[in-house]
Amino acid sequence: MSPSVNIKRLLEARAELTDGGASGAPIVMSSRIRLARNLQGMCFPGRAKTAQRRDVLSTCENAVAQLPHMQEATVLHIDELGELERQVLVERHLISRELSQGEAGSGVIISREQDCAIMINEEDHLRIQVLRNGGSFEEIWSVIDEIDSKLEEDLDFAFSGELGYLTACPTNVGTGMRASVMLHLPGLVIDSQMDKVIRAVNQMGMVVRGLFGEGSDASGSIFQISNQQTLGEAEQDILTRLKGEAIDTIIEQERNARQRLLENEPEKILDKIGRAYGILQNGHVLSSAEAMSHLSLLRLAIDSGFIQEQWRGEVDRLLIEMQPGHIQLAACETIDSHERDTARASFLREETRRIPPPNL
Amino acid sequence: MSPSVNIKRLLEARAELTDGGASGAPIVMSSRIRLARNLQGMCFPGRAKTAQRRDVLSTCENAVAQLPHMQEATVLHIDELGELERQVLVERHLISRELSQGEAGSGVIISREQDCAIMINEEDHLRIQVLRNGGSFEEIWSVIDEIDSKLEEDLDFAFSGELGYLTACPTNVGTGMRASVMLHLPGLVIDSQMDKVIRAVNQMGMVVRGLFGEGSDASGSIFQISNQQTLGEAEQDILTRLKGEAIDTIIEQERNARQRLLENEPEKILDKIGRAYGILQNGHVLSSAEAMSHLSLLRLAIDSGFIQEQWRGEVDRLLIEMQPGHIQLAACETIDSHERDTARASFLREETRRIPPPNL
Numbered sequence: 001m002s003p004s005v006n007i008k009r010l011l012e013a014r015a016e017l018t019d020g021g022a023s024g025a026p027i028v029m030s031s032r033i034r035l036a037r038n039l040q041g042m043c044f045p046g047r048a049k050t051a052q053r054r055d056v057l058s059t060c061e062n063a064v065a066q067l068p069h070m071q072e073a074t075v076l077h078i079d080e081l082g083e084l085e086r087q088v089l090v091e092r093h094l095i096s097r098e099l100s101q102g103e104a105g106s107g108v109i110i111s112r113e114q115d116c117a118i119m120i121n122e123e124d125h126l127r128i129q130v131l132r133n134g135g136s137f138e139e140i141w142s143v144i145d146e147i148d149s150k151l152e153e154d155l156d157f158a159f160s161g162e163l164g165y166l167t168a169c170p171t172n173v174g175t176g177m178r179a180s181v182m183l184h185l186p187g188l189v190i191d192s193q194m195d196k197v198i199r200a201v202n203q204m205g206m207v208v209r210g211l212f213g214e215g216s217d218a219s220g221s222i223f224q225i226s227n228q229q230t231l232g233e234a235e236q237d238i239l240t241r242l243k244g245e246a247i248d249t250i251i252e253q254e255r256n257a258r259q260r261l262l263e264n265e266p267e268k269i270l271d272k273i274g275r276a277y278g279i280l281q282n283g284h285v286l287s288s289a290e291a292m293s294h295l296s297l298l299r300l301a302i303d304s305g306f307i308q309e310q311w312r313g314e315v316d317r318l319l320i321e322m323q324p325g326h327i328q329l330a331a332c333e334t335i336d337s338h339e340r341d342t343a344r345a346s347f348l349r350e351e352t353r354r355i356p357p358p359n360l
Numbered sequence: 361m362s363p364s365v366n367i368k369r370l371l372e373a374r375a376e377l378t379d380g381g382a383s384g385a386p387i388v389m390s391s392r393i394r395l396a397r398n399l400q401g402m403c404f405p406g407r408a409k410t411a412q413r414r415d416v417l418s419t420c421e422n423a424v425a426q427l428p429h430m431q432e433a434t435v436l437h438i439d440e441l442g443e444l445e446r447q448v449l450v451e452r453h454l455i456s457r458e459l460s461q462g463e464a465g466s467g468v469i470i471s472r473e474q475d476c477a478i479m480i481n482e483e484d485h486l487r488i489q490v491l492r493n494g495g496s497f498e499e500i501w502s503v504i505d506e507i508d509s510k511l512e513e514d515l516d517f518a519f520s521g522e523l524g525y526l527t528a529c530p531t532n533v534g535t536g537m538r539a540s541v542m543l544h545l546p547g548l549v550i551d552s553q554m555d556k557v558i559r560a561v562n563q564m565g566m567v568v569r570g571l572f573g574e575g576s577d578a579s580g581s582i583f584q585i586s587n588q589q590t591l592g593e594a595e596q597d598i599l600t601r602l603k604g605e606a607i608d609t610i611i612e613q614e615r616n617a618r619q620r621l622l623e624n625e626p627e628k629i630l631d632k633i634g635r636a637y638g639i640l641q642n643g644h645v646l647s648s649a650e651a652m653s654h655l656s657l658l659r660l661a662i663d664s665g666f667i668q669e670q671w672r673g674e675v676d677r678l679l680i681e682m683q684p685g686h687i688q689l690a691a692c693e694t695i696d697s698h699e700r701d702t703a704r705a706s707f708l709r710e711e712t713r714r715i716p717p718p719n720l
Contacts (some may be wrong), residue, residue, distance in 0.1 A: 282638035
């Protein structure tokens with residue numbers, strides 16, 4: 001099967017999943033946990049020769065193929081993918097930007113439900129990630145813990161009794177775990193409170209960043225909150241602390257901000273939502289950032305009951321599919337930024353015409 | 361009949377006129393000519409005592425009542441009108457801002473078709489104005505010339521064989537005539553050519569100003585072009601020169617600008633039109649200036665065939681009725697600027713919902 005066919009299947013399957021209602025919840029868009037693991041006695045990917053990388057890839061693929069969770073999975077080798085295909089995978093958060101630039105011997109295995117993606121030869125030999133729309137860490141942890149344990153039956157992970165799991169970068173040593181949630185925080189953004197929130201979260205030793213990873217701006221009021229610490233604390237303690245100290249507090253603050261805005265300045269919010277809807281349905285030139293911001297407001301409209309809940313999956317899908325790689329893959333070619341903005345506007349006009357006007 | 365009832369009748373009659381298709385043309389929204397006249401031997405209004413002003417008012421009203429053109433006209437005394445009613449008349453260009461601040465003895469007589477308004481005791485004893493949607497100076501001139509001649513049969517106008525008609529302000533001495541057209545120039549505005557056009561027109565001794573008279577900004581890409589000179593040239597020569605040298609040239613430049621924009625940057629124009637339509641239909645806070653700019657783009661869409669011609673009258677009506685005085689009169693009270701912006705958005709949402717999406 002050619003990679004293009006594989007990618008096509010992934011995109012189609014995902015559309016099915018989203019239409020089926022597997023979309024996020026108000027405020028919490030998705031939650032994910034990833035574990036970094038390495039094979040005992042093998043060079044870390046950054047230092048390995050191609051032959052060694054291929055060895056690791058093949059060993060890991062065989063182990064992953066045994067996992068009950070990964071039956072009917074899609075196996076992709078990065079060096080066999082076109083540039084746009086890699087970009088689409090990054091935009092779907094199925095692979096990291098780093099893996100998308102990987103050489104021969106890098107790959108990813110994606111579960112049929114696309115709720116589990118195992119990257120091979122990214123920074124570490126294995127990066128196992130499990131995600132859920134909305135979702136809770138407890139549920140995700142039980143899945144990823146089982147996958148990790150099953151893989152460890154086949155594979156010999158690099159582990160130190162004193163330090164825990166060994167990783168290419170010292171910041172991951174210990175649990176090798178990074179847990180994160182994607183939060184939709186338009187209330188705090190409109191109310192100019194995000195700077196304060198980011199400072200508070202950082203002081204707890206946790207990290208807030210924009211939708212597209214480190215250093216990127218927070219587009220569409222979507223932020224990722226994750227733990228920084230991986231050493232000296234058990235996984236479940238880290239998860240409990242991340243949720244209890246940071247996430248629950250931010251969710252509460254976002255709820256309060258929304259309520260305050262709707263009480264004190266209802267027209268301001270209704271105006272923002274109305275304009276977003278009107279521009280999505282009628283614009284002819286739309287950058288990613290602007291589209292993101294308008295779709296974010298439609299999501300807020302759904303949370304607030306102005307647009308019916310049934311459209312949440314649609315809006316979440318559009319947030320993914322209006323990104324540059326997706327727009328270009330749909331156009332079947334690489335097109336420049338201006339052509340993308342035109343194609344994006346056309347795509348969004350078409351798609352949002354089906355959504356009835358917000359009941360403002 | 362109370363003034364309120366009179367004003368109500370005016371507004372309703374106007375709606376009928378507009379619905380009947382008496383709307384402007386592409387680019388030329390309306391044309392008008394006004395003549396300044398004064399009664400021989402009477403103090404100019406600015407120097408007259410109230411009793412003298414009342415005398416002039418009554419004399420002029422009697423003369424105007426004889427005009428065939430002014431049968432079934434509406435007679436309004438400024439000091440009997442509420443503040444909002446005066447403002448509404450200014451917004452409809454039926455009286456000047458100066459007259460709206462007039463004291464006892466100032467009035468206006470408006471023809472049934474609202475194509476003729478004769479102000480009494482503004483700066484001069486009489487300001488006769490005739491206007492047409494779209495329209496040509498020849499047609500307007502023949503109407504106003506007849507009105508002027510008929511009035512002169514009853515009234516003794518202050519006239520000097522050497523200077524012509526005498527007026528309160530020396531800049532009107534001679535013909536006492538000011539001719540103007542209201543031009544809709546979005547192409548030149550978007551193409552950043554208006555500064556150049558204004559300079560060129562000024563050098564010809566003519567004046568360009570924004571929609572709401574001297575010193576005001578050009579809102580909605582609507583500009584008024586008028587003659588400056590009133591002395592030493594016959595009326596028809598002034599009209600011919602104004603049309604031939606200035607107006608026809610600007611219309612040609614506007615046509616070229618539109619064609620160039622639609623050829624070179626079609627998405628830019630389609631995007632502007634689409635967003636204007638989307639925001640009018642969905643916004644919840646709209647200032648006069650923003651509403652004006654969006655409605656101006658709908659008018660451009662009609663000129664370009666993206667919206668059907670039948671909606672031109674509607675858009676021209678909305679350009680008038682979304683102004684602050686109209687919005688407040690509809691709300692039956694004086695409301696602050698923020699409440700007006702909310703009421704305006706609500707009015708425009710309602711009204712523009714009927715206009716089908718531009719076929720872009």
